[in-house]
Amino acid sequence: MNYPFWNVPHIGSGWVIGLIAIFHIMISHFAVGGGLYLPMAEQKALREGRQDWLDTLRSHSKFFLVLTGVFGTVSGVGIWFAIGLANPEATSTLIHNFVFAWAIEWVVFLVELSTIVVYYYTWGRISNELHIKVGYAYAISSFLTLVVINGILTFMLTPGDAWLAVAGTGREASRFWQAFFNPTYWPSLFLRSAVCVSLAGIWALVTCSRIDGEARPQLKTDLVRWSAKWLLPSFIAMPFILGWYLWLVPESQRALLQLGMTTIGTGAFTQVTRVALIMVLTSATVVGLVYFLAWRLPLSFGRAHALAILLLGLVVTAAGEYSREMLRKPYVIGRHMYSNGVRVSEVARFNRDGYLPQSPWVPANATVLQRGQIMFRGECMACHTADAYRSMKVLLEGRDREAISRLLAILHDSKPDSPYKAFMPPLVGTAEEVTALGDYLESLARPAAHQAKD
Amino acid sequence: MRKPIQAAYAWANERLDLDDMVKFARKKTVPEHRHSAWYYWGGITLFFFLAQAVSGVLLLLYYRPGPDAYESVRQITFDIHFGWLIRSTHSWAANLMLISIFVHMFSVYFMKAYRSPREFGWWSGIVLLMMSMVFGFSGYLLPMNELAYFATKVGLEIPASLPVIGPVMADLVRGGLEVNEFTVHRFFALHVVVLPALFIPLLGFHLWLVQKHGNALPPSEEARPAAARRSIPFFPNFMLKDLAMWLIALNILAVLAAMFPWDLGQAADPLKPAPRGIHPEWYFMSQFQVLKVFGNWLPGAAGEIIGLVWFTLGMILWCIIPLYDPRNDGGRRGRRATYFGLLALLILIVTTAWGYWAIHSETLTDARPAPPIAGAALTPHQQIRSNPPAP
Numbered sequence: 001m002n003y004p005f006w007n008v009p010h011i012g013s014g015w016v017i018g019l020i021a022i023f024h025i026m027i028s029h030f031a032v033g034g035g036l037y038l039p040m041a042e043q044k045a046l047r048e049g050r051q052d053w054l055d056t057l058r059s060h061s062k063f064f065l066v067l068t069g070v071f072g073t074v075s076g077v078g079i080w081f082a083i084g085l086a087n088p089e090a091t092s093t094l095i096h097n098f099v100f101a102w103a104i105e106w107v108v109f110l111v112e113l114s115t116i117v118v119y120y121y122t123w124g125r126i127s128n129e130l131h132i133k134v135g136y137a138y139a140i141s142s143f144l145t146l147v148v149i150n151g152i153l154t155f156m157l158t159p160g161d162a163w164l165a166v167a168g169t170g171r172e173a174s175r176f177w178q179a180f181f182n183p184t185y186w187p188s189l190f191l192r193s194a195v196c197v198s199l200a201g202i203w204a205l206v207t208c209s210r211i212d213g214e215a216r217p218q219l220k221t222d223l224v225r226w227s228a229k230w231l232l233p234s235f236i237a238m239p240f241i242l243g244w245y246l247w248l249v250p251e252s253q254r255a256l257l258q259l260g261m262t263t264i265g266t267g268a269f270t271q272v273t274r275v276a277l278i279m280v281l282t283s284a285t286v287v288g289l290v291y292f293l294a295w296r297l298p299l300s301f302g303r304a305h306a307l308a309i310l311l312l313g314l315v316v317t318a319a320g321e322y323s324r325e326m327l328r329k330p331y332v333i334g335r336h337m338y339s340n341g342v343r344v345s346e347v348a349r350f351n352r353d354g355y356l357p358q359s360p361w362v363p364a365n366a367t368v369l370q371r372g373q374i375m376f377r378g379e380c381m382a383c384h385t386a387d388a389y390r391s392m393k394v395l396l397e398g399r400d401r402e403a404i405s406r407l408l409a410i411l412h413d414s415k416p417d418s419p420y421k422a423f424m425p426p427l428v429g430t431a432e433e434v435t436a437l438g439d440y441l442e443s444l445a446r447p448a449a450h451q452a453k454d
Numbered sequence: 455m456r457k458p459i460q461a462a463y464a465w466a467n468e469r470l471d472l473d474d475m476v477k478f479a480r481k482k483t484v485p486e487h488r489h490s491a492w493y494y495w496g497g498i499t500l501f502f503f504l505a506q507a508v509s510g511v512l513l514l515l516y517y518r519p520g521p522d523a524y525e526s527v528r529q530i531t532f533d534i535h536f537g538w539l540i541r542s543t544h545s546w547a548a549n550l551m552l553i554s555i556f557v558h559m560f561s562v563y564f565m566k567a568y569r570s571p572r573e574f575g576w577w578s579g580i581v582l583l584m585m586s587m588v589f590g591f592s593g594y595l596l597p598m599n600e601l602a603y604f605a606t607k608v609g610l611e612i613p614a615s616l617p618v619i620g621p622v623m624a625d626l627v628r629g630g631l632e633v634n635e636f637t638v639h640r641f642f643a644l645h646v647v648v649l650p651a652l653f654i655p656l657l658g659f660h661l662w663l664v665q666k667h668g669n670a671l672p673p674s675e676e677a678r679p680a681a682a683r684r685s686i687p688f689f690p691n692f693m694l695k696d697l698a699m700w701l702i703a704l705n706i707l708a709v710l711a712a713m714f715p716w717d718l719g720q721a722a723d724p725l726k727p728a729p730r731g732i733h734p735e736w737y738f739m740s741q742f743q744v745l746k747v748f749g750n751w752l753p754g755a756a757g758e759i760i761g762l763v764w765f766t767l768g769m770i771l772w773c774i775i776p777l778y779d780p781r782n783d784g785g786r787r788g789r790r791a792t793y794f795g796l797l798a799l800l801i802l803i804v805t806t807a808w809g810y811w812a813i814h815s816e817t818l819t820d821a822r823p824a825p826p827i828a829g830a831a832l833t834p835h836q837q838i839r840s841n842p843p844a845p
Binding site (some may be wrong): 105177277288289297308312 | 708
């Protein structure tokens with residue numbers, strides 16, 4: 001309520017974060033996995049006296065440097081910039097809790113960037129042993145960035161009872177370590193590490209696909225197969241880690257995955273199940289394609305094959321991140337703050353004293369419709385748009401004013417048996433504010449009928 | 455682990471002569487050139503057919519033709535675990551199969567793969583396409599929802615307009631004067647018994663012909679000296695790539711089925727007026743639009759009759775192309791056949807797009823307001839099922 005609302009027409013602010021995040025995760029996880037791939041491949045090449053491998057690795061490290069150092073860093077900053085605008089209350093909570101973690105993150109991030117630059121520009125200029133050490137220094141620092149950020153991301157799903165006990169008291173930072181090493185921290189770290197290793201293999205295959213198989217058959221065969229092996233650990237371990245992760249997710253959140261088994265809906269009520277299915281199936285497809293096209297037929301492994309695998313990897317990443325985000329519903333910080341920035345502890349007060357009086361963005365002489373619009377912006381716009389993504393016009397199409405009131409009453413009461421409770425925050429505010437919201441929604445869904453009444 | 459597998463292979467080999475099959479598959483080659491990607495479309499079509507066969511059998515476990523048709527599909531979609539996924543997979547696979555058949559057919563056409571000795575491959579392929587369209591038409595009615603009911607009703611009015619035999623044919627297919635539960639029974643029998651019984655042997659014949667004659671070379675490759683042409687072994691190289699394509703096809707199917715689940719809509723009510731913009735599925739849209747255009751130009755049933763004659767003539771020309779352009783000498787007939795193919799493709803695309811555009815315009819001009827959903831009419835649970843307001 002203390003911050004302005006960021007209105008992104010048609011796609012909504014969530015998709016701004018999502019679009020940046022999908023690309024960022026694809027690249028940042030490659031930065032971690034690829035950080036290990038490069039020195040390990042270099043070590044193997046030196047041990048086996050394969051100069052042709054070293055030439056290819058040098059070219060791969062240039063691609064790696066540009067992709068992770070430029071696109072990875074810019075998109076990473078972009079995410080935090082976007083979440084600050086889209087959900088300032090939640091971002092504020094994270095900053096107040098994890099400022100120390102972010103300080104660590106920036107230190108290791110600087111080390112990471114410096115070492116990859118040194119690694120690329122010192123090919124053939126320093127001793128092989130030292131060059132490999134620089135490579136491993138990069139690998140360790142990039143892994144540490146994951147170690148840190150993983151604590152913050154998992155906190156949002158499972159902040160843990162210790163932190164929740166002091167939430168809102170001003171002593172939250174005293175439970176920093178409990179919040180950081182929260183219940184889903186370890187399975188998530190293993191899960192992401194497995195993804196990093198897979199992505200290292202997938203991106204390496206993109207480089208390998210450019211090797212001329214007819215001119216250099218041995219090099220292409222060996223390097224394609226060695227890169228393909230990088231997908232094996234995650235293929236074997238992923239189902240177990242995923243099971244471990246889901247086991248530690250609260251029962252209420254796990255239940256969100258089950259709704260889509262029995263029924264469909266056009267909305268997000270079943271979307272998380274459907275997207276999770278795509279994630280599992282596409283992961284299997286990636287492994288199958290790598291086996292058929294790269295492992296079995298390395299010489300004819302071409303750019304189109306590599307790009308198809310990369311594209312499917314992007315689908316898995318997008319589906320995985322979407323599922324993770326959706327599993328948090330109806331919260332943005334589990335059991336503490338709803339996805340629209342309203343704290344669980346504030347619901348009763350907002351219902352009693354009103355939602356709008358807490359906001360500095362309500363003009364003194366605001367009309368009912370304006371008040372309704374501000375209610376919509378504050379309480380609905382984190383997930384809905386007026387006319388496109390999760391469009392209120394479409395979702396309320398054909399409903400009369402009474403039907404809209406009934407829906408709002410169900411959302412406001414948020415009774416335990418409410419089918420909306422699993423995904424949607426309770427609607428907070430006084431009866432007059434809820435009526436104003438209803439009028440505004442009617443003006444979106446049935447503009448003609450609304451105008452006729454006026 | 456390797457030893458038991460080898461022992462099992464040796465046991466099967468003694469009885470089935472597997473070595474001979476592998477030897478044959480290794481000897482068989484597939485040309486490799488810049489148009490090779492088109493060779494995979496036949497396999498992709500086969501994959502979508504298999505996906506439909508499997509999902510169709512699963513749907514059969516719960517589907518009940520007749521008066522319960524809609525209710526049984528409602529149960530499949532809303533009550534049975536992953537029933538929505540099976541139904542959605544079946545519907546999407548049908549559409550994707552038709553898309554891949556069209557791509558396969560036109561790629562075969564423009565690569566001149568209908569030429570001697572592959573004429574029967576071309577003809578059997580055309581019959582398979584037509585049967586696939588009938589599969590689609592008969593399957594569309596089975597949920598007996600509002601759209602299916604009216605689309606079938608409109609669809610059957612086309613043959614009914616033919617003089618003398620038209621009404622008899624339409625009554626025979628409908629099982630009466632109107633589309634009703636008997637029509638569902640007849641379409642069901644056609645969809646799950648008659649068509650598969652004809653389709654599967656013909657598909658076997660089509661695949662046998664591909665096996666017998668091998669993959670055709672496009673004219674640009676044939677013009678090159680034999681020594682300059684490249685090929686890859688069918689087994690394992692082509693087969694592995696084919697399997698990779700199947701995996702990609704499976705993924706596309708899964709994404710579409712999961713992200714855009716097939717809608718059920720309202721139960722058919724013959725007493726209700728037809729919904730706005732009622733139209734056939736996309737693969738009949740071209741014919742539908744041509745009939746509409748001729749119907750508007752000419753009075754009475756003459757328009758429809760001329761339209762049907764137009765299709766029949768087009769189909770006959772499409773079928774006799776291998777007889778008109780049989781040789782690989784790159785002569786005038788070959789060029790004319792290519793122009794004819796381009797014209798057919800253009801007409802198909804333009805009339806389909808025209809059909810959708812016309813329906814869109816009609817819907818806009820006939821913008822009747824939808825009746826409001828009364829507040830007390832639906833419980834929250836029903837609201838989620840019928841029109842869920844997503845968070």
